[in-house]
Amino acid sequence: MFSIHSKQLLAKMVLPLLVFLAVGLILLGLMKRPLVDDVRLRVADWLAPAYRVLVFPQQQINIWLTDLHGATNLTKENARLREENHNLRHWYDVAVALAAENARLKNNLHWIPEAAPQYVTGRVARDDGGPYSRAVLLDVGTGHNLHAGDIALDASGLLGRVTEIGPHTVRILLIDDDASRIPVTLSASHADAIMAGDDTMSPRLIYYPQDHHPIEGERVETRGQNSLPAGLPIGTVHYLAPNRPVVIPDANLERLDIVRVFDYGALDMQAPDAPGRVKVHHVSPQMLPGLFPSSKEGVVPSGMTGGGGQ
Numbered sequence: 001m002f003s004i005h006s007k008q009l010l011a012k013m014v015l016p017l018l019v020f021l022a023v024g025l026i027l028l029g030l031m032k033r034p035l036v037d038d039v040r041l042r043v044a045d046w047l048a049p050a051y052r053v054l055v056f057p058q059q060q061i062n063i064w065l066t067d068l069h070g071a072t073n074l075t076k077e078n079a080r081l082r083e084e085n086h087n088l089r090h091w092y093d094v095a096v097a098l099a100a101e102n103a104r105l106k107n108n109l110h111w112i113p114e115a116a117p118q119y120v121t122g123r124v125a126r127d128d129g130g131p132y133s134r135a136v137l138l139d140v141g142t143g144h145n146l147h148a149g150d151i152a153l154d155a156s157g158l159l160g161r162v163t164e165i166g167p168h169t170v171r172i173l174l175i176d177d178d179a180s181r182i183p184v185t186l187s188a189s190h191a192d193a194i195m196a197g198d199d200t201m202s203p204r205l206i207y208y209p210q211d212h213h214p215i216e217g218e219r220v221e222t223r224g225q226n227s228l229p230a231g232l233p234i235g236t237v238h239y240l241a242p243n244r245p246v247v248i249p250d251a252n253l254e255r256l257d258i259v260r261v262f263d264y265g266a267l268d269m270q271a272p273d274a275p276g277r278v279k280v281h282h283v284s285p286q287m288l289p290g291l292f293p294s295s296k297e298g299v300v301p302s303g304m305t306g307g308g309g310q
Contacts, residue, residue, distance in 0.1 A: 037131075041166040048139050048169055051125040117229075119262040120144045125169065133199050134177035135163070138170050138259055146170055151262045157233040157250035158182075158222065162261060170261065174253055175234070176203050183225050184234060184247075188218035195220065195234065195247055201254070202246035205237065214245040229264045 029036045070077060105111075122140035140146065152159040152172045160180065164171040173180055180197035184205075191212035197203045205214055214237045224230025235249040 037164060041164055041169070041171070044137055044171075045166045045168045048125050048137070051137070052123075052139070055125070117262045117264045118145070119260045120146060121258065121260050122170075123258060124256045132163070132171075132173055132177050132179055134174045134180075134197065134253075135160075136172050136174065136256055136259075138172055138261065139168060140170055140261065142168060144170075145263070146261055147263065147265065149265065151228065151232070151264055153232070153260050153262060154251050154256065154258065156252070157235065159251055159253065159256065159259060161228075172259070172261070175249065176201060176253055182228070182234075183223040184220050185223045185230070186212075186214050186218055186220060186237065188215045189213070192223055202238065202240065202248055205245040205247060208245075220247050 120140050122138040124136050125139045138152070146162055146165055148162055148165060150162040152161065158175060160172045160174040160177075162170050163173045174197070175182060175195065176197045176199065178197055178199045180195075180203070182195045184193055184195045185191075186193060186208070189212045191209050191214070193205045193208035193214070195203045196206050205220075208214060216237060216239055218237050220234045220237060222228055222230055222232040222234065233250055235247045235251075237245050238248050239245055
């Protein structure tokens with residue numbers, strides 16, 4: 001169809017055209033970043049059903065292998081389950097007693113329960129790096145009310161935060177990505193630090209006080225900042241080398257399936273007035289002799305005048 005000279009000319013033009021196209025796409029992404037992000041996420045939404053179809057056979061094979069492995073160890077499994085059932089019954093009785101005691105103490109203190117955060121549950125469609133090397137695409141369906149910065153958790157602990165939102169899917173930046181920086185608190189040493197991802201399974205601990213070095217095996221929790229609440233479990237401290245502490249996450253970031261995204265930013269952190277709270281009344285000097293009979297006339301206890309020193 002084409003002559004030899006035309007084919008040679010086309011072959012020479014392919015590489016410059018590809019380079020020109022790549023440079024143009026890079027410039028377009030820099031100038032129109034919101035537009036490019038929106039197009040990329042819409043394409044991901046459109047391909048999400050295909051991702052689920054591709055993942056379905058792998059999930060079924062894992063289920064069949066698990067069932068086959070369990071069928072070969074029924075005797076040992078039954079013995080183990082009987083022992084666990086006995087232990088769980090003991091801890092159930094302990095938990096009931098502690099729950100009753102906790103409820104009684106809360107009632108005495110007029111404790112105000114915190115509002116439960118709203119959350120959306122979704123399934124990880126596939127690992128999708130996008131602009132990040134460690135991120136996942138979560139299929140949450142339609143009608144969600146998620147925001148950038150919402151917290152992603154599974155049954156074990158913190159996974160990451162929402163970075164991009166689409167009509168059906170959201171992208172979650174995992175805690176082990178190089179772009180992730182999370183303020184944390186160390187439970188044993190009571191020190192604050194920053195957990196920095198480095199594209200490995202063990203994020204680093206940086207900016208901790210030099211007089212409060214992390215302790216091997218101590219728990220790591222969120223410190224609480226902006227929409228990130230305090231006390232969320234993350235993992236434990238481990239030293240890969242001297243002066244090189246890292247965090248071993250509780251969650252298995254390589255095998256994510258069901259993930260919940262919580263909106264902690266929607267909570268009202270101001271507690272309302274409750275029965276039992278003592279209101280502050282201004283006390284005049286004329287009332288002090290009646291309140292403090294043992295004090296001398298005209299002597300005002302320190303801090304009770306209510307006025308500044310002139």
